[in-house]
Amino acid sequence: MRSRNVLLVLLVAIFGLSIPSFASDLALIHAKIYPSPTDPPIADGTILVNAGSITDVGPGTTIKVPPGATVLDCHGLVVTAGFWNSHVHILAPELLHAEKRSSSEISSQLEGMFTRWGFTTVFDIASVLDNTNNIRRRIEKGDIRGPRILTVGEPFYPKGGTPIYVKGFLEENHIPSAEVESIPQAIQRVRQQIKDGADGIKIFAGAITANGVLPMPIDLAKAIVIEAHRAGKPVFAHPSNAEGLEVAIQSGVDVLAHTAPMSGDWSPAFAERLKSAHMALIPTLTLFDVEAKKTKVSQEENEMWIKQAVQELKAYSDAGGEILFGTDIGYIDQYDTAEEFTLMSRAGMSMQHILASLTENPANRFGFSQRSGRIAKGMDADLVVLDGDPATDITAFSKVHQVIRQGKVIYPAH
Ligand SMILES: [Zn+2]
Known part of the structure; x- marks a missing residue:
């Protein structure tokens, strides 16, 4: 007995605490699992997680839970891959000057904005790079x-x-504005920001000013896109109106950051044009409701703006265009995602299409298809546990029970 204990002590000394990790860290059992937007759901499924990755997924009857694993009983709950929000801003006042803020303060802010809504990945498309890098x-x-x-x-x-x-x-926040005057200056800034860690570039193809929408000169937009693509980075555009949409299409932009209610109806032919330009669209439908309420327009006008944005999403989605979920959180402070799902569904998007916009589409678009977007062996263990089934109630995508990122619970069950 004594010599066995000595051996154990020696093994622990050599391998540290990693010995018990031959077993899985985590097992989710009795869940209804949507492995991907296209695979059929697994009714009573098990997911095994080890060292931050998914090691197995399938019907509970076929997968043995290893001894020592932490078991999460998901009876009556639904599990999907972790969500992406492809339009957010790390600009909430509570996230600025991060170097002066405690980690717990920032954690709780990030939870309120993102993780408690199921977002395990977010694309911040305008902030202060130094500050975002700090966080x-x-x-x-x-x-x-x-x-x-x-x-x-x-x-x-x-x-x-x-x-x-x-x-x-x-x-108010002493942040210098980032206008560009010349092509050489813009190219220099693209290079610098990518060198400093930026994962993409965002242009205001049409910027809303006091004197109306100001389009970005097409040569300038093209030069920025070419330089970003040279580094393999995607370019987002804020279009605002029809002219801004033209600048985005003609300069070779990859992602429209919003629909553009000011541009009027999108015809099937226009949707085809966007599609052949390989454009992805982020609807941000809730934004137009929030903005209309802010400016106190009439109920009728408010509804007209939303209807217009929904028409554009419908036109692009019906054409088979790529949709990425995104809400402009950090600019708007309506963190609850229920309204966005309701409006996306009004645009004719099915539960599977909406799930794709939350998972597979952004993961593929931004180069994470080997790690993110599906529940499958070898993928990052980024998982959302939902209290309801979005197949019967689309707002169940907002009823988040628990969130796991790389095998760690980042939003505990409530
Ligand atoms: Zn935004």
Whole structure:
């Protein structure tokens, strides 16, 4: 007996605490699982997780839970791959000047905005790059609980095109505006931001100013896109209106950051044009409701704006265009995602299409298809446990029970 104990002590000394990890860390059992937007659901399924990755998924009858695993009983619950929100801003006042803020303060802010709604990855498409880098470094170190953050850092505005709705905010927070005047200056900035860690570039193809929508000169937009693509990075565009949409299409932009109610109805032919330009669309439908309420327009006008945005999403979705879920959280503070799902469903998107916009589409589009977007062996263990089934109630995508990122619970069951 004594010699066996000595051997154990020696093994622990050599291998540290990793010995028991031959067993799985985590097992989710008795869940209804949607492995991907296209695979049929598994009625009573098991997911095994080890060292941050999924090691097995299938019907509970075929998978043995290893001894020592932490078991989460998901009876009556639904599990999908972790969600992506492809349009957010790390600009909430509670997230600025991050170097002066405690990790717990930032963790709880990130939970309220992102993780408690199921987002295990977010794409920040305009913020202060230094500040966002500070936060994501602390997340990756494990000091802050939060999602994977991809960022574009500072956006590119045309000269005189700092949007009217961000001017005051930038001044209040002493953030210099990021307008570009010349092609060489823009190219230099693209290179610098990518060198500093940006995962993409965002342009204001059409910027809303006090004097109407100011389009970005097409040569400038093209130069920015070419330089970003040279580094293998995607470009997002804020279109605003028909002219901004033209700038986005003609310059070779990859992702429209919004629908554009000011542009009027999208015809099937226009949707085909967007599709042949390999454009992805982020609807941000809730945004138009929030903005209309802010400006106190009539109920009729409010509904007209939403109807217009829904028409555009419907046109693109019906054409088979790629949709990425995104809500502009951090600019708007309506964190609850229920309204967005209701409006997406009004645009004719099925539960499977909406799930694709939350998972597989962004993972594929942004180069994470080997790690994210599906529940399958070898993928990151990014999982959302839902209290309801979105197949019968689309708002169940917002009824989040628990969230796991890389095998760790980042939003505990409530
Ligand atoms: Zn935005």
